[in-house]
Amino acid sequence: SVVRNALFCLETAANQQENHVYTKALLAYAFALAGNREKRKALLDSLEKEAVRKDGSVHWQRPGKEPEADLPYYRSRAPSAEVEMTAYVLLAHLTSQPAPAQEELSFASLIAKWISSQQNPNGGFSSTQ
Numbered sequence: 001s002v003v004r005n006a007l008f009c010l011e012t013a014a015n016q017q018e019n020h021v022y023t024k025a026l027l028a029y030a031f032a033l034a035g036n037r038e039k040r041k042a043l044l045d046s047l048e049k050e051a052v053r054k055d056g057s058v059h060w061q062r063p064g065k066e067p068e069a070d071l072p073y074y075r076s077r078a079p080s081a082e083v084e085m086t087a088y089v090l091l092a093h094l095t096s097q098p099a100p101a102q103e104e105l106s107f108a109s110l111i112a113k114w115i116s117s118q119q120n121p122n123g124g125f126s127s128t129q
Helices: 002-014 021-034 037-049 080-094 102-117
Strands: 052-054 057-059
Touching (some): 002 037, 021 037, 057 102
C-alpha cells in the first residue's frame, strides 16, 4: 500500500509538463527500479532530447548553464549535481528488465565515458554524492 501510493505520487510528478532534467533523471531511475517500462522509456526519450553530446560522450547539465570557455591545457570538471544526474540516467538505462538491448548499452557507454572523464587524479569525484 505504501509503495503503491509512493509510485502513484511519482507518476503524478512525472506527468507534469515542466520537469527539471534532474527530476526526470531521478524519476527514470525510480521507474526502472519499479519495473514500469513505459514511464522509464518515456522519461529516457525526453532526457535524450536534452542530452549534451560532446567529444564522443553524452551528459546532462542544468538548464540555462553558461557555456564553458574552451581553454587549451585546461579542462574543468562539471559540478557534482551534473555528474550525479548523469549517473542516474546511466542507472536508468542499465536497470531494465529484460536486460538492456545492444543499442541501449552503446548509448550507456557514451554516458559512462563522460562520467569517467569527470574523475579527479585520485580516481574520485568532486563530491561524495
